[in-house]
Amino acid sequence: MRSLGYIYLALQSIRAHMLRSVLAVTGIVIGIAAVLIVVAVAEGARAEISRQINSLGSNLLLVQPGAQNAQGVRQQAGTVLSLTTTDALALAREVPDVVIAAPFVGGQKTVIARDLNWSTLVAGVTPEFFEARGWRIAEGQLFNQDQVASVAKIAVIGRTIARELFRGGDPLGRFIRIDRTSYVVVGVLAEKGQDFTGRDQDDVIFIPLSSARIFATGRSQANPDAVHTILVKTDSAQSMTTVGGAIADVLRQRHRIMGHKDDDFRIQNLIQIAQTRDRTYRQFTLLVSALAGISLLVGGIGVMNIMLVSVSERFNEIGIRLAFGARPQDIRRQFLLEAVLLCTIGGLLGLIVGYACARVVPSALGWPIEFNEGMALIAIACSSLVGTIFGLLPAERAARLDPAVILRSV
Amino acid sequence: MTSLVALEHIHKQHRFGSQSVHALSDVTMQIDRGEFVAVVGPSGSGKSTLLSIIGCLDRPSSGSYFLHGQDVLVQSRRRWSELRNRRFGFVFQNFNLLPRLTALENVGLPLFYRRDRLRNPIARARAALDRVGLGSRMQHMPSQLSGGEQQRVAVARAIVNEPDLLLADEPTGALDTSTRDTILSILAELRRGGLTVMLVTHDAEVAGRAQRTIGLRDGAVVDDSKTSCTSSTSTVSEF
Ligand SMILES: Nc1ncnc2c1ncn2[C@@H]1O[C@H](COP(=O)(O)OP(=O)(O)OP(=O)(O)O)[C@@H](O)[C@H]1O
Numbered sequence: 036m037r038s039l040g041y042i043y044l045a046l047q048s049i050r051a052h053m054l055r056s057v058l059a060v061t062g063i064v065i066g067i068a069a070v071l072i073v074v075a076v077a078e079g080a081r082a083e084i085s086r087q088i089n090s091l092g093s094n095l096l097l098v099q100p101g102a103q104n105a106q107g108v109r110q111q112a113g114t115v116l117s118l119t120t121t122d123a124l125a126l127a128r129e130v131p132d133v134v135i136a137a138p139f140v141g142g143q144k145t146v147i148a149r150d151l152n153w154s155t156l157v158a159g160v161t162p163e164f165f166e167a168r169g170w171r172i173a174e175g176q177l178f179n180q181d182q183v184a185s186v187a188k189i190a191v192i193g194r195t196i197a198r199e200l201f202r203g204g205d206p207l208g209r210f211i212r213i214d215r216t217s218y219v220v221v222g223v224l225a226e227k228g229q230d231f232t233g234r235d236q237d238d239v240i241f242i243p244l245s246s247a248r249i250f251a252t253g254r255s256q257a258n259p260d261a262v263h264t265i266l267v268k269t270d271s272a273q274s275m276t277t278v279g280g281a282i283a284d285v286l287r288q289r290h291r292i293m294g295h296k297d298d299d300f301r302i303q304n305l306i307q308i309a310q311t312r313d314r315t316y317r318q319f320t321l322l323v324s325a326l327a328g329i330s331l332l333v334g335g336i337g338v339m340n341i342m343l344v345s346v347s348e349r350f351n352e353i354g355i356r357l358a359f360g361a362r363p364q365d366i367r368r369q370f371l372l373e374a375v376l377l378c379t380i381g382g383l384l385g386l387i388v389g390y391a392c393a394r395v396v397p398s399a400l401g402w403p404i405e406f407n408e409g410m411a412l413i414a415i416a417c418s419s420l421v422g423t424i425f426g427l428l429p430a431e432r433a434a435r436l437d438p439a440v441i442l443r444s445v
Numbered sequence: 446m447t448s449l450v451a452l453e454h455i456h457k458q459h460r461f462g463s464q465s466v467h468a469l470s471d472v473t474m475q476i477d478r479g480e481f482v483a484v485v486g487p488s489g490s491g492k493s494t495l496l497s498i499i500g501c502l503d504r505p506s507s508g509s510y511f512l513h514g515q516d517v518l519v520q521s522r523r524r525w526s527e528l529r530n531r532r533f534g535f536v537f538q539n540f541n542l543l544p545r546l547t548a549l550e551n552v553g554l555p556l557f558y559r560r561d562r563l564r565n566p567i568a569r570a571r572a573a574l575d576r577v578g579l580g581s582r583m584q585h586m587p588s589q590l591s592g593g594e595q596q597r598v599a600v601a602r603a604i605v606n607e608p609d610l611l612l613a614d615e616p617t618g619a620l621d622t623s624t625r626d627t628i629l630s631i632l633a634e635l636r637r638g639g640l641t642v643m644l645v646t647h648d649a650e651v652a653g654r655a656q657r658t659i660g661l662r663d664g665a666v667v668d669d670s671k672t673s674c675t676s677s678t679s680t681v682s683e684f
């Protein structure tokens with residue numbers, strides 16, 4: 036009842052100086068909006084990364100051709116096709132922690148199904164590839180080792196291909212032309228969505244590795260056995276850190292790389308790639324956090340300023356209240372509550388602005404965001420905290436007022 | 446029987462910088478229950494200072510003050526708030542209503558700050574407004590009321606907690622004679638109901654209604670006289 040009275044009073048005096056109050060809380064609005072964007076992006080990134088880590092399949096390494104030194108990639112990956120199918124076989128055979136080593140060739144191709152065409156990634160793989168990624172078939176079936184050995188003209192397609200080339204019709208048994216060869220669709224993979232680079236993982240056609248060698252994707256003049264990538268699956272998460280060395284040893288030996296000469300391949304951890312991406316988010320988050328901090332500080336000072344003005348304008352009111360029995364703590368509570376309420380209004384406006392910004396800005400950058408009900412709580416908690424901190428001084432000043440002023444104000 | 450208010454050798458110095466003004470010097474007086482006391486004196490003689498010390502709005506520099514025989518000056522700040530809330534009712538020359546509250550809410554202000562919960566504070570505030578004849582203007586804002594009506598609201602606010610002592614600092618100073626008389630008759634009515642009233646005035650007419658007149662000059666009591674006839678105006682000639 037009494038606290039309701041205080042809220043009523045606070046709202047009344049805020050309303051009495053509407054424009055001034057709104058201007059005073061601008062900083063809070065921006066600050067809270069920034070806080071919410073930070074949280075939304077951080078939440079989005081976190082959710083995305085855990086989604087990716089799930090979709091990447093666990094314990095995966097990529098071995099790709101190309102030199103690498105301590106500073107990172109020196110040579111564009113894939114310019115020299117130094118890895119071969121036999122390298123993949125050797126890794127699976129010679130490195131104890133390697134469970135699967137799946138070779139992969141691929142390239143962007145325009146493919147045709149009857150009168151529709153589509154530009155997509157055409158990849159040549161062996162059945163181990165699907166096993167390593169943990170990808171499941173939704174319709175039809177995957178191809179097997181025999182079909183790879185017999186250079187079968189068959190294809191397993193992603194959901195996007197099924198949608199774009201067959202327009203909702205049943206793709207199984209239909210033909211897709213890639214270069215001058217026709218492939219019959221034997222399977223459609225379960226939908227996977229985007230990967231961490233934003234690429235549609237369902238926009239892909241898989242054909243047997245052997246068949247892919249027919250066209251230029253997988254063919255190197257120097258080395259007809261060359262592959263673009265070897266996907267390595269280790270037996271456990273722990274071996275991820277140590278297995279890289281063992282893989283490098285085997286490949287250096289096979290490629291006759293001696294002493295301090297650079298590797299002609301590089302080993303990447305998929306989770307590390309995802310985490311590198313996470314670092315970009317974190318930089319953005321840090322920047323916006325700084326903005327949030329500064330805005331809240333400026334906003335808080337703005338509110339403190341307006342509250343100090345309000346206190347000195349209302350000496351008479353305070354004097355009257357004191358004369359009729361208000362205790363200093365009653366006055367303190369009244370002004371503190373007013374500051375908190377003012378900031379909370381700013382926080383709620385910030386919630387709206389932050390929500391709008393979090394909708395527009397990160398999605399324009401192609402970033403995932405997560406906005407949930409907890410954000411309203413964060414907005415209210417942050418803004419009322421700012422209100423409490425910056426309301427203390429004005430409230431204290433009001434509470435210290437000498438009630439005798441009331442008889443002097445005539 | 447102990448007096449309602451007993452001041453002994455009260456001094457009050459206002460200090461600002463190196464300057465110091467002796468607003469009250471060696472004031473000793475008693476006020477008994479039911480009295481109607483007028484305080485008169487030239488401007489700057491310390492009338493308001495006296496009122497603010499009696500009403501626990503300000504502390505004397507030295508001396509002692511007993512309210513119902515109890516030493517006021519040893520009480521805590523909290524207790525002083527409570528005394529202001531329950532023992533005193535203030536009326537000011539410029540009404541001092543809170544502009545953003547309705548008449549009823551203004552009257553309810555002392556109830557809002559009561560430590561104990563009243564069962565029906567609104568009825569209580571309404572009753573106080575009825576006593577000053579403004580029962581029909583409860584929802585009016587101060588700006589919608591005339592000066593005389595505002596002062597009546599202020600009187601209702603001063604009496605809503607049934608104080609021991611009504612302290613009025615030139616309550617009719619800002620009013621014309623007819624509204625002044627309305628206020629004075631309300632005060633007279635309250636006094637008949639047993640309320641003790643102490644008012645500061647420059648107006649001989651108003652002082653003449655009082656039963657006792659205290660004259661101040663340069664912070665000292667120079668006159669303290671009882672008037673036998675409460676309606677006479679001729680006995681006051683001090684100023
Ligand atoms: N806060 C203060 N600081 C300094 N001097 C003060 C203060 N309050 C009052 N005084 C001085 O104390 C003296 C008494 O003031 P007080 O207000 O009691 O006079 P008053 O009799 O009420 O005068 P008036 O009739 O003009 O209202 C005056 O000289 C005044 O200037």
Ligand SMILES: [Mg+2]
Nearest residue numbers: 492493494614
């Ligand atoms: Mg005065």
